[in-house]
Amino acid sequence: MTHSSKAFYWMAVPALLLFVTLHTIPALTGVFFSLTDYAGYGKWTFVGLENYFSLFKDDRVLSSYSFTFLFAVTTTIIVNVLALAIAMLLNAKIRFQTAFRGIFFIPNVLAILIIGYVFNFIFSNSLPLLGQWAGIEWLSTSILANEDLAWLGIVAVSAWQSIAFSVILYLAGLQTIPADLYEAADLDGAGYWRQFRSITFPMIGAFFTINMVLALKGFLQAFDQIVALTGGGPGTSTESVAMVIFRGGFQGGEYGYQMANSVVYLLVIVAVSVIQLRTLQRKEADF
Amino acid sequence: MFHLKQGPAKALSAALAAALLTSCAAPPAENEVTLDFFQFKPEAVQEFAGLIDEFEAANPGIRVLQNNVPDPDTAIRTLLVKNKTPDVLTLNGNASFGLLAEACVFADLSQEPSAKEVLPAVQDILNANGRCSDTEINGLPMANNASGILYNPEIFAKYGVSAPQTWDELIAAAETFKANGVAPFYMTLKDAWTTSPALVNLAAQLQPDGFFDRLRAAGTDRNNSPVSFSKDYQEVADKLLQLFKYAQPGAVGVDYASGNKAFADGKAAMYLNGSFAVPAIRAANPDAKIASFPYPVTNNPANTTVVSGVDVTLTMGRETPHRAEAQKFVNFLMSKEVIDKYTKNQSAFAPIRSAAPQQDPALQGMASYFTAGRLDGYMDHQLPPSIPLVNITQQFVLDGDKARFLNTLDNEWFKIAARTPKRGDQ
Numbered sequence: 001m002t003h004s005s006k007a008f009y010w011m012a013v014p015a016l017l018l019f020v021t022l023h024t025i026p027a028l029t030g031v032f033f034s035l036t037d038y039a040g041y042g043k044w045t046f047v048g049l050e051n052y053f054s055l056f057k058d059d060r061v062l063s064s065y066s067f068t069f070l071f072a073v074t075t076t077i078i079v080n081v082l083a084l085a086i087a088m089l090l091n092a093k094i095r096f097q098t099a100f101r102g103i104f105f106i107p108n109v110l111a112i113l114i115i116g117y118v119f120n121f122i123f124s125n126s127l128p129l130l131g132q133w134a135g136i137e138w139l140s141t142s143i144l145a146n147e148d149l150a151w152l153g154i155v156a157v158s159a160w161q162s163i164a165f166s167v168i169l170y171l172a173g174l175q176t177i178p179a180d181l182y183e184a185a186d187l188d189g190a191g192y193w194r195q196f197r198s199i200t201f202p203m204i205g206a207f208f209t210i211n212m213v214l215a216l217k218g219f220l221q222a223f224d225q226i227v228a229l230t231g232g233g234p235g236t237s238t239e240s241v242a243m244v245i246f247r248g249g250f251q252g253g254e255y256g257y258q259m260a261n262s263v264v265y266l267l268v269i270v271a272v273s274v275i276q277l278r279t280l281q282r283k284e285a286d287f
Numbered sequence: 288m289f290h291l292k293q294g295p296a297k298a299l300s301a302a303l304a305a306a307l308l309t310s311c312a313a314p315p316a317e318n319e320v321t322l323d324f325f326q327f328k329p330e331a332v333q334e335f336a337g338l339i340d341e342f343e344a345a346n347p348g349i350r351v352l353q354n355n356v357p358d359p360d361t362a363i364r365t366l367l368v369k370n371k372t373p374d375v376l377t378l379n380g381n382a383s384f385g386l387l388a389e390a391c392v393f394a395d396l397s398q399e400p401s402a403k404e405v406l407p408a409v410q411d412i413l414n415a416n417g418r419c420s421d422t423e424i425n426g427l428p429m430a431n432n433a434s435g436i437l438y439n440p441e442i443f444a445k446y447g448v449s450a451p452q453t454w455d456e457l458i459a460a461a462e463t464f465k466a467n468g469v470a471p472f473y474m475t476l477k478d479a480w481t482t483s484p485a486l487v488n489l490a491a492q493l494q495p496d497g498f499f500d501r502l503r504a505a506g507t508d509r510n511n512s513p514v515s516f517s518k519d520y521q522e523v524a525d526k527l528l529q530l531f532k533y534a535q536p537g538a539v540g541v542d543y544a545s546g547n548k549a550f551a552d553g554k555a556a557m558y559l560n561g562s563f564a565v566p567a568i569r570a571a572n573p574d575a576k577i578a579s580f581p582y583p584v585t586n587n588p589a590n591t592t593v594v595s596g597v598d599v600t601l602t603m604g605r606e607t608p609h610r611a612e613a614q615k616f617v618n619f620l621m622s623k624e625v626i627d628k629y630t631k632n633q634s635a636f637a638p639i640r641s642a643a644p645q646q647d648p649a650l651q652g653m654a655s656y657f658t659a660g661r662l663d664g665y666m667d668h669q670l671p672p673s674i675p676l677v678n679i680t681q682q683f684v685l686d687g688d689k690a691r692f693l694n695t696l697d698n699e700w701f702k703i704a705a706r707t708p709k710r711g712d713q
Contacts, residue, residue: 054705251672
């Protein structure tokens with residue numbers, strides 16, 4: 001090992017220490033407590049895998065998983081389709097291109113909690129007025145108070161905010177495509193749609209993959225926007241997994257039990273991300 | 288890297304130290320004791336600040352540091368995890384308090400002189416939530432709330448309706464208002480918890496005696512339990528739904544703050560809430576017309592009770608190093624003068640024998656029940672906080688599916704009993 005590469009290892013030590021103390025050790029502590037009946041305070045005893053067995057019999061936990069996946073998959077698809085479309089528009093030769101790019105990035109700068117409260121007002125007060133005026137019945141009351149529609153409100157707000165970040169990644173990707181590819185395609189008489197399918201999309205494959213993985217992972221951990229919009233309601237119809245963990249673990253005095261839930265959820269997210277990376281990377285173009 | 292030269296660094300730290308010192312009213316004396324006072328109620332911060340000044344003036348050598356945080360039930364747990372139990376605490380006397388008391392984190396206050404003054408019915412309600420052992424008292428009630436129906440006396444007088452004594456009269460009153468185009472109740476369904484005042488009152492008077500004791504005794508055995516929500520809460524659910532059928536249009540999108548404002552402005556005849564809403568309603572409109580009566584749940588007025596909970600519970604950390612000073616502060620806060628002043632300013636009920644009766648006209652309708660001890664505890668304080676009761680109730684009020692509602696409650700109860708067997712035994 002040369003002298004200089006040793007120095008690089010030493011430079012990584014502070015970051016490693018921080019990561020281990022702030023991330024790895026707390027995570028392992030959580031795994032440890034998932035094997036106990038710890039309430040978050042007071043005495044505790046080991047219960048083995050009891051918490052994990054109870055988890056699979058808890059319909060509230062199971063329904064939070066199905067809500068979270070429904071929400072995350074829907075939002076990921078909407079975000080990626082719209083973000084790619086917007087990125088292509090912003091990459092085209094349009095006037096005020098830089099200004100538009102700036103404007104489309106604004107939602108990402110705002111805190112989701114604040115956006116959530118603003119949209120909460122819009123959904124509860126403004127949209128119902130519009131619905132009453134237009135005579136649309138399902139829109140005349142707050143959609144957040146409707147058990148069947150509330151999740152769509154959350155999807156809309158989450159998508160509105162996270163499209164901005166995906167657009168930036170797609171824009172970066174679009175700029176890596178050499179212009180001569182399009183010139184050659186033009187000469188061969190390829191239409192716009194054909195160019196998108198055969199050049200643009202394969203060439204930004206890596207960016208598509210990372211966007212899909214980041215978006216799905218992020219939405220699986222949804223919490224803030226739900227707190228601001230529905231608080232998990234009406235009833236418990238929009239409770240995400242993160243929310244059940246917080247409520248049960250920190251407010252409900254079932255710390256150990258919800259730690260087990262966290263561990264399972266960690267494994268689920270890792271598994272989903274790995275599967276996603278594997279299948280999507282296989283489809284990326286090599287160049 | 289950057290380097291601070293010695294000179295400027297020293298000047299900077301001196302300036303910081305000076306700023307810190309001047310921000311304190313007085314530098315701490317040699318053997319002064321500082322009590323860490325965890326105060327959960329944001330509405331009462333000013334009130335307690337005044338009381339602390341009074342206490343410090345009378346007790347030189349003791350300083351009290353009031354800490355008020357948002358979401359106190361979560362904050363106290365994080366303090367306990369870090370083994371930083373405050374010296375003196377106020378907490379809401381709810382199920383969460385009961386669980387903490389059961390975990391023996393609070394001192395035994397049964398020998399305090401002020402404990403003898405407490406109304407027994409109120410102390411029983413608090414003890415029933417949970418305590419370290421059967422002989423201990425882990426919290427003293429400082430102020431109580433009462434859940435009842437608030438009404439607008441002007442609207443009642445205008446349509447010739449008097450305060451209902453029975454369930455039939457209540458429904459007749461609602462029908463009268465409805466027929467005259469006045470909203471009988473103002474409902475705030477956006478905030479799930481506002482469905483629970485009605486639920487707890489219906490449950491308190493309609494559930495069989497010892498319902499929760501028998502339910503706990505059944506342990507995890509749902510099929511052989513002598514009592515269950517599905518069996519014993521049928522009438523509760525029916526009547527709850529009947530009340531919420533009178534919700535004004537658009538109630539699903541209205542929150543508690545808007546509801547207080549609307550009721551304060553006379554937009555509805557009645558408001559299903561409690562004494563705790565009175566200061567908030569007056570804040571929305573100082574001229575609000577408010578009066579109250581207890582929920583007439585059955586057609587026999589003799590059965591009517593007021594559901595009351597301990598709004599402010601006073602307690603001490605079990606291992607506090609400043610026990611004597613903490614005791615002094617607790618007994619000061621429990622004195623007649625302090626409680627009279629507090630209950631007057633905060634529209635609360637005094638839980639001690641010697642206290643002056645509540646004179647607030649908004650609370651007169653419930654005051655006599657309180658002094659006569661015709662009280663019941665909050666049913667939701669008997670449920671583990673990990674059951675999302677208010678959300679389940681909100682759902683029921685919205686979809687009206689009674690079988691699903693009661694089944695969910697049973698299901699949640701026995702599921703939690705199964706994974707916390709120790710709690711099931713108690």
